[in-house]
Amino acid sequence: MxxxxxxxxxxxxxxxxxxxxxxxxxxxxxxxxxxxxxxxxxxxxxxxxxxxxxxxxxxxxxxxxxxxxxxxxxxxxxxxxxxxxxxxxxxxxxxxxxGGVPQTRADTEMGHNDPSGQYPISKEGDHSGYGASLVLEPDTNRLARNDKIDKTIVKKKKDGVDKDVQKANGLMGGGNWTEKETQYNATYPKNHVRYSETGHVEEWDDTPGKERLHTYHRTGTFEEIHPDGTRVTKIVGDDYEIMHKDHMLHIKGNCNITVDGDSKIYTKGNVDMQTNGNFHHTCHGNYTVNCDKTIRMTAGGPSGAYGHRSSNSTLSMSPGGRIDLNKES
Structure with a gap:
């Protein structure tokens, strides 16, 4: 015993x-x-x-x-x-x-020290992450202490905020939007932080009025849930999302999608698109439609679908040049 x-x-x-x-x-x-x-x-x-x-x-x-x-x-x-x-x-x-407050860097010649001399970290830049505590600082992470925040990922995230993203121009107007920046303002000891050797971060912040959940990859990819429930997700690399069954998405507000590069959508089954308001499509280049079978365009709605077809419905085509209608032999 x-x-x-x-x-x-x-x-x-x-x-x-x-x-x-x-x-x-x-x-x-x-x-x-x-x-x-x-x-x-x-x-x-x-x-x-x-x-x-x-x-x-x-x-x-x-x-x-x-x-x-x-x-x-x-x-x-x-x-x-x-x-x-x-x-x-x-x-x-x-x-x-x-933990404690390290007073000096490691003496690699003596025992009771890190033989490699890496820890405790003695100066900024000696660590692959961004925001580790240094010699003469408490070993408790800076994010938990809200100290030297300009040397942590908080500043890095604020400097990298996506600003003035252009919306599509149309019937609702254009304009732009800006990423909501982090609401970090922790009070010790309310922010519970996990910080890895290479700089991955997890935060469970219980600071009254500033409650957040945050996961951060050392490359800058992160997901943060703000005090009001707003979620910000940023991916600095590629993003793959695979679903083996159905996907349901319900947006109760507005939706803005801006793609700086090309966009391709391939549906192997049928496609239904419906809007209860107006539909405005702007194309600044060429517009090509290829259909292996029949193309039908109906103004006023099909009979029996939403009542009788409107007698004052209009189909307008206003080209700046010619209209060519060719029947292939």
């Missing part, structure tokens, strides 16, 4: 992760424990430190690949745990990680 205290000495310890490349891929890490393992790598190389298992939360089954992977710690992460083998001290178990 594990004893928390034996002969007046605690089995609990505090240390720094130095190796995360577990050859068995069990999520184990090598930890140099303060007061037990020498700070000198000459005395105890990193490769001689025992592998430590990581306790996972109860939401993870930790069985048959079900649950969450026990990964996420970095070289340089401070952790706390205990030895399940008591005084032998060869089977460390990690209970969790501990």
């Amino acid at each position: 594990l004893k928390a205290y034996g002969n007046g000495t605690s089995s609990f310890w505090y240390g720094v992760v130095e190796d995360i490349d577990d050859p068995e891929m069990l999520g184990r890490v090598r930890v140099r424990v303060f007061g037990i393992h020498s700070e000198s790598k000459q005395d105890i190389p990193t490769s001689d430190l025992p592998w430590a298992y990581v306790i996972q939360h109860i939401r993870s089954a930790s069985l048959s690949g079900i649950g969450e992977s026990p990964t996420g710690m970095l070289r340089g992460t401070s952790v706390v745990g205990f030895f399940r083998d008591g005084p032998n001290m060869q089977e460390p178990i990690i209970m969790g990680s501990i």
Whole structure:
């Protein structure tokens, strides 16, 4: 039976992760424990430190690949745990990680440091993401603290807002629209942030009046739900959407679609288009219609469909040049 205290000495310890490349891929890490393992790598190389298992939360089954992977710690992460083998001290178990305010960058020559020297991050640009905390800052992410926001993805998103997108000109007029920018204005400790090593971000912001849900890919693709329920989705690469069954879309307001490039629509079945108002189609180039069978154009509506055909309906054609009607032999 594990004893928390034996002969007046605690089995609990505090240390720094130095190796995360577990050859068995069990999520184990090598930890140099303060007061037990020498700070000198000459005395105890990193490769001689025992592998430590990581306790996972109860939401993870930790069985048959079900649950969450026990990964996420970095070289340089401070952790706390205990030895399940008591005084032998060869089977460390990690209970969790501990943040703080790093005072200096890693000393790669000494133990209790990241051997690669990458963490803690010492200056902007040393990280592939955008907005990680640096030396002399709290390890808590800037988005959670609402600090140095001009050095985070918030500024990057605001600078990249899609502006003055032109609408189609027609009976309802033209005009343009602009992407709604992020409503970020978090208050600590209400914004719950997950930030990955390469800069992927997830936010669950419970700041009163500024509640948001946000998922951000390091390339700039994101989806954000604003406090009023508005959703903004931006994709900086290609977008593929495949549905194996039906797709129903109901827009209770207006719909504007602007395509800067070409557009192709291919329907292998029938197509029905209906409008209860006017239909205005503007073409600034050539307009070609190819039909293998019959073309019917009816003004006033077909008899019996919406009542009798209107007697004052009109079919107007106003070309700037000729009208050619040719019957093929």
